[in-house]
Amino acid sequence: xxxxxxxxxxxxxxxxxxxxxxxxxxxxxxxxxxxxxxxxxxxxxxxxxxxxxxxxxxxxxxxxxxxxxxxxxxxxxxxxxxxxxxxxxxxxxxxxxxxxxxxxxxxxxxxxxxxxxxxxxxxxxxxxxxxxxxxxxxxxxxxxxxxxxxxxxxxxxxxxxxxxxxxxxxxxxxxxxxxxxxxxxxxxxxxxxxxxxxxxxxxxxxxxxxxxxxxxxxxxxxxxxxxxxxxxxxxxxxxxxxxxxxxxxxxxxxxxxxxxxxxxxxxxxxxxxxxxxxxxxxxxxxxxxxxxxxxxxxxxxxxxxxxxxxxxxxxxxxxxxxxxxxxxxxxxxxxxxxxxxxxxxxxxxxxxxxxxxxxxxxxxxxxxxxxxxxxxxxxxxxxxxxxxxxxxxxxxxxxxxxxxxxxxxxxxxxxxxxxxxxxxxxxx
Numbered sequence: 001x002x003x004x005x006x007x008x009x010x011x012x013x014x015x016x017x018x019x020x021x022x023x024x025x026x027x028x029x030x031x032x033x034x035x036x037x038x039x040x041x042x043x044x045x046x047x048x049x050x051x052x053x054x055x056x057x058x059x060x061x062x063x064x065x066x067x068x069x070x071x072x073x074x075x076x077x078x079x080x081x082x083x084x085x086x087x088x089x090x091x092x093x094x095x096x097x098x099x100x101x102x103x104x105x106x107x108x109x110x111x112x113x114x115x116x117x118x119x120x121x122x123x124x125x126x127x128x129x130x131x132x133x134x135x136x137x138x139x140x141x142x143x144x145x146x147x148x149x150x151x152x153x154x155x156x157x158x159x160x161x162x163x164x165x166x167x168x169x170x171x172x173x174x175x176x177x178x179x180x181x182x183x184x185x186x187x188x189x190x191x192x193x194x195x196x197x198x199x200x201x202x203x204x205x206x207x208x209x210x211x212x213x214x215x216x217x218x219x220x221x222x223x224x225x226x227x228x229x230x231x232x233x234x235x236x237x238x239x240x241x242x243x244x245x246x247x248x249x250x251x252x253x254x255x256x257x258x259x260x261x262x263x264x265x266x267x268x269x270x271x272x273x274x275x276x277x278x279x280x281x282x283x284x285x286x287x288x289x290x291x292x293x294x295x296x297x298x299x300x301x302x303x304x305x306x307x308x309x310x311x312x313x314x315x316x317x318x319x320x321x322x323x324x325x326x327x328x329x330x331x332x333x334x335x336x337x338x339x340x341x342x343x344x345x346x347x348x349x350x351x352x353x354x355x356x357x358x359x360x361x362x363x364x365x366x367x368x369x370x371x372x373x374x375x376x377x378x379x380x381x382x383x384x385x386x387x388x389x390x391x392x393x394x395x396x397x398x399x400x401x402x403x404x405x406x407x408x409x410x411x412x413x414x415x416x417x418x419x420x421x422x423x424x425x426x427x428x
Contacts, residue, residue: 037080037103037255040131041227044078044253050235051251056243063256069117073249074242077114078122078221082142083150084108100128101142106257108154113259115213120245122218123151123161125186136227138166138184157210159190161219162202170232171204173197176240180223181232188219216245336403337394344391344410351414355421373417380416387413 038045038060051058061067080103087105101124115121124147129140144161152159163186171180173196180197187202196216197205208217222228229235242251281289348365355372366388374381387410394406 037131039226041134041136041225042080042126042131042221043226044076044221044224046226046229047076047224047238048251048253050229051239051242054239054243056239056246056251057249058242058251058253060253061256061260063258063260066260066262067252069261071250072117072252073246074216074251075114075117075119076122076224076242076251076253077111077119078225078253078255079106079111079124080104081106081150082124082147084111084154085150101146103128103131104255104257110257110259111154112156112212114254115215117261118215118245120216120218120242121208122221122224123147123186123188125221136183136222138163141184141186144186155210156212157190157192157208159188159193161186161188163187168231171197173205173237176237178233178237178240180234180237182220182222182228182234183231185222186220188217190217193217336400337396337398340391340394340398340403340407343407344388347410347414348388351417354418369417373421376420380413380420384413384417 037043045060048058048060082101084106085108103124124142126136127140127142130136133140141163144163148159148161164184166184168181168183169185171182171185172178173180182204185204187198187204188206189201190203190206190208191200192210193203193206193208195203195206197203203217204219204223206217208215218224222231223234224238229238345365348369352365352368355369366385370381370384373384387406390406391410394403398406
């Protein structure tokens with residue numbers, strides 16, 4: 001590659017790409033606030049992975065595309081809202097977020113509409129402190145009275161939640177040989193529900209029938225949550241129960257807070273593929289993509305090339321190059337004394353320019369500098385004259401040690417003058 005070729009600075013380009021990736025990741029994180037909950041101890045992503053390992057079609061869903069309700073065998077609807085009939089206040093600080101009980105708001109009418117297909121409704125139990133810290137403690141649990149009032153009103157059926165003080169409690173379902181275990185279990189009393197695990201006064205899992213719909217109700221999410229699957233036979237029971245309830249259909253863990261089920265009225269119910277994105281690259285969207293690509297290239301050029309370090313466009317002959325060639329020629333021909341005198345003259349010219357500016361005239365640089373230094377320190381001016389005379393009287397081919405000694409004395413005097421007259425020297 002020639003010295004005049006333009007190159008993108010690797011460090012700047014990498015920094016720009018990292019910045020863009022960080023912005024995209026931040027946007028995705030802000031656009032999907034449920035991401036933290038899904039992988040936390042109160043999420044259910046581990047359940048989907050556990051079911052898939054046994055060959056069960058299990059998927060997580062956050063919305064964005066319409067689905068065919070006929071393909072869903074059972075929808076799991078984990079809830080993180082203590083009262084769907086009202087919108088929770090946003091948490092503007094980390095401390096308030098930890099204490100917030102309404103982690104993901106879901107409207108009551110959406111909740112009721114989701115019960116139109118086979119659904120396992122999972123009531124909320126923990127506040128924001130649990131996913132934030134990864135620890136469970138009864139002090140971090142929701143107020144059962146508030147949750148009872150909110151869901152009794154949202155589901156339009158009476159229900160009352162109760163919770164033990166703490167500790168692990170075991171349960172045995174009537175069917176199957178499973179020893180279930182839950183920490184500080186949350187149980188529900190609901191007259192419209194038939195207990196599948198527990199009793200009418202304290203039901204863990206049941207089947208409920210209202211005037212509008214029939215659904216399954218799980219009072220404590222820790223039976224199947226990411227943390228709860230590790231306790232007792234909870235994981236084995238979840239796999240058996242959900243596969244039985246879903247049949248040959250899909251087990252859909254639904255984190256969405258809107259209705260994404262198609263009613264089948266003339267809509268295409270096929271699964272989405274990558275070909276569905278082609279419409280967004282056809283005319284006239286292609287103009288927008290072309291403009292975006294041009295803007296990205298312009299930003300890369302502006303940030304990496306135009307604002308980057310100076311580019312070397314070739315070797316130009318100038319005053320510096322001429323001095324370098326002259327000094328090399330002197331060295332090759334053995335004129336070290338002449339080289340030393342030329343160097344001293346250049347140093348004096350530079351010092352005089354710093355002291356008096358570019359308009360100092362064409363007088364003798366040594367005389368001008370010596371006169372200026374004498375006003376401040378006559379001794380220093382005398383030593384400057386002596387050092388300059390030593391360089392001027394240096395023979396054409398001096399011994400290396402002698403030339404270095406004279407040069408060192410001269411350079412020392414120059415540095416002392418610069419130090420002594422530092423405030424008077426103009427910045428170059």
